[in-house]
Amino acid sequence: MAPYLKKPALDPVWPPKGYQKKVEVTDADDWWILAAVHGRSDPWDLIVYNFQTRNADEVNWCLHHLVGCRRTTKDGKNYGFGKPCTQKQYVYIPPASWTPPTSEDEDAWLLVSRTLNSSAVKGMHVSLAGLGLSMSAHDFAKIGYLVNVRRIDVRLQRSHPHAAEYVPETDTMILSTLGESAVDRSMIVHEAVHASFDYRRSQGVYTGMIQEECFAYVVQMVYLQKVRGSTWPSSWKDFDAHDTWKAAWVIASKIRTNAQVTKEDIDNLRAAYQDSSAGRGISPDRRTNHNGIY
Structure with missing residues (x-):
């Protein structure tokens, strides 16, 4: 079972503007770990900053096409970081002052x-x-x-x-x-x-x-x-x-x-x-x- 992909109606700005840090990720990482390490209480903050969407299918599209993810979660519904992958994988950390759009x-x-x-x-x-x-x-x-x-x-x-x-x-x-x-x-x-x-x-x-x-x-x-x-x-x-x-x-x-x-x-x-x-x-x-x- 492969994750369902939906291309966002608007192409994400990638890499996102004004990022504070570029972080290489592996299969030891996930959005929750990244959020905790970088001072974010909600992992969706990082997801929205990177891909400008809260739609899970659009996030999977971004992980597949932008980050190069090919490894899937156990239930097959989402992509995760790490091998197999098409390239080194990076996510971007926003400045501390950045807040997600309301x-x-x-x-x-x-x-x-x-x-x-x-x-x-x-x-x-x-x-x-x-x-x-x-x-x-x-x-x-x-x-x-x-x-x-x-x-x-x-x-x-x-x-x-x-x-x-x-x-x-x-x-x-x-x-x-x-x-x-x-x-x-x-x-x-x-x-x-x-x-x-x-x-x-x-x-x-x-x-x-x-x-x-x-x-x-x-x-x-x-x-x-x-x-x-x-x-x-x-x-x-x-x-x-x-x-x-x-x-x-x-x-x-x-x-x-x-x-x-x-x-x-x-x-x-x-x-x-x-x-x-x-x-x-x-x-x-x-x-x-x-x-x-x-």
Whole structure:
């Protein structure tokens, strides 16, 4: 009797990102022993970290195709470590700070995936010569794909101070809400811009922080105009980023109508951002902290 294998719907990221240690395993090891040795109370923590699934049949597929396992348990239902095998076998240990995704994290991932893979986003093309930056339909599709295959992780942190934030150090998008309004989704689009330039950093693209933030606001406003219409909503007057959004809205309107974006438009956007709580105190020559997505 051979274990039943089911290929995961999404290819696992293998080896997993950001692992603390690579451990060679033999027939003297199992997930329970590894968990105990490496300070994990639940062996499923290690399984989920390595294969991004809790489905036993998918775990068997990963053990067979990724780890090279051929030895089966006594009941024949699962693969175990050790000979016979096709190669040296390794599993990966997460950092102590890593926690497995919750059901809410999965909901957040689904919201981000649906947003970035929507026709409203995938068909966007935004180019702003005044900032020297652009996002093509290919760039948006690439970030959607990286979310789909979980090379970009998504987590929900309800206590997070921002509606959404992309963290380049861990290739993670953090949401503070599962809201699905146009404005909520526009925050995801905004952070996808930062993710795109993080990805392009591995290709030698460098950007300044103010330059990239201003561009992300313009892209966000282009998205909002596509899904809400071209009239500025009066209900947006009472929030901290009002002036930045308004300046970006003007530029987005010109982009969508093929009108000329002037230097004054760009200067107004920069000034609004630098006067906001988000941009205040940022040096004009400060670079982003992108490190690439691999």
